[in-house]
Amino acid sequence: MIENPSISVVISTYNSVEWLEKTLWSYEHQIFREFEIVIADDGSGQETKDFIDNYRTISSKPIIHVWHEDNGFQKSEILNKALMACTSSYVVMTDGDCIAREDFLQIHYERRSPGYFLSGGYYKLPLDLSQSITKEDIATQKCFDLKWLKKHGLPSSYKNQKLTSGFVQAGVMERLTPTNASWNGHNSSGWLKDLKAVNGFDERMQYGGQDRELGERLFNHGIKSKQIRYSAICLHLDHARGYKNQESIDKNLAIRKATRNEKKDFTPYGIVKDS
Numbered sequence: 001m002i003e004n005p006s007i008s009v010v011i012s013t014y015n016s017v018e019w020l021e022k023t024l025w026s027y028e029h030q031i032f033r034e035f036e037i038v039i040a041d042d043g044s045g046q047e048t049k050d051f052i053d054n055y056r057t058i059s060s061k062p063i064i065h066v067w068h069e070d071n072g073f074q075k076s077e078i079l080n081k082a083l084m085a086c087t088s089s090y091v092v093m094t095d096g097d098c099i100a101r102e103d104f105l106q107i108h109y110e111r112r113s114p115g116y117f118l119s120g121g122y123y124k125l126p127l128d129l130s131q132s133i134t135k136e137d138i139a140t141q142k143c144f145d146l147k148w149l150k151k152h153g154l155p156s157s158y159k160n161q162k163l164t165s166g167f168v169q170a171g172v173m174e175r176l177t178p179t180n181a182s183w184n185g186h187n188s189s190g191w192l193k194d195l196k197a198v199n200g201f202d203e204r205m206q207y208g209g210q211d212r213e214l215g216e217r218l219f220n221h222g223i224k225s226k227q228i229r230y231s232a233i234c235l236h237l238d239h240a241r242g243y244k245n246q247e248s249i250d251k252n253l254a255i256r257k258a259t260r261n262e263k264k265d266f267t268p269y270g271i272v273k274d275s
Helices: 017-027 046-056 075-085 104-111 127-132 135-139 146-151 158-164 167-176 192-197 210-220 246-261
Strands: 007-013 035-041 063-067 090-095 098-100 116-119 187-191 224-227 234-236
Touching: 007 017, 007 075, 007 104, 017 035, 017 046, 017 098, 017 135, 035 046, 035 075, 046 063, 063 075, 075 192, 090 098, 090 104, 090 192, 116 210, 187 192, 187 210, 192 210, 210 224, 210 246
Parallel strands: 007 035, 007 090, 035 063, 116 224
Antiparallel strands: 090 187, 098 234, 116 187
16 A cells, blocks of 8 residues: 555545446556545445445555535535545545546646646546446546547547647647636646645535635635646546536625635635634
C-alpha cells in the first residue's frame, strides 16, 4: 500500500453503485500510481457501504470512505469532510459517474504548479452507452476510442475532438478555447492548503454552482487557473438529476454574485464554522 500518496483523489457519490464501480475501476488502470482515493458519500445506503468494503479487498489503492447521514443534497458538506480526510498535499476532485482515461492523473500531476489550480472538463455519454461499458472496455481503454464509441451508438459531434486530440493539438485547443478555466467538480485539482485557505465549499449551497463558487474564492485569494480540458479526459456517465431544482440554483447564484461583487476569498459556512 502507498504510505505517502502524492495525490488524494476525492470522488463524490450517492446511491449509484453501478456508476461508482466503473469510476473506481478506471483508477485501477492509471499510469500514475502514487495516489489514494477518498470517497465523499452524501448519505448512500447499505448497498454502497457493502460495495466499498468489498472493493477495498481487491483494490491496489488506499480507499477512505467518508460518509454522513442522508439529509438531502449536501454535497458541499461531505466534500469538506472528504478534504479533511485527505493525507496528500494535492487534491484531484471528480465525481462517481466519471470514468478517467489512463493518463488522467498523470496530466494533473505533471501540470500542477504552486499558485494555480487546474480546470478540466468531461465528455458526456448517452445513457445506453453509459450502461453498456464494461470493466474490460475500461481496462483496454476501448471506451475512449472514438471509433469504438461510434460503433456502439455515439452520435457525431464537434465535441468528439476532445477524444481525438493528441498532445500538441490539445495544448493548442486549451490556449484557444473561450471556455473559462473554472473550478469544475467533475475534473479539477489544486493544493489542499489553498482549498483550506478559502475554507472549502460553502455549505449553504446545494445543487448548482457550488464548485464554481469555490473557484471564484480561489481567484479572489490570488490563485490562478490553468486549462486542461483537452488533456485530462474523463467520460461522464448519464443519469437522472432528481435533486436539481430552480430554488437551489437561484440561491446559489445569489451567493456567487456576492462572492464576486464583494471579492470574498473566505466563507464562514465552510470547513471551519463561525462559533
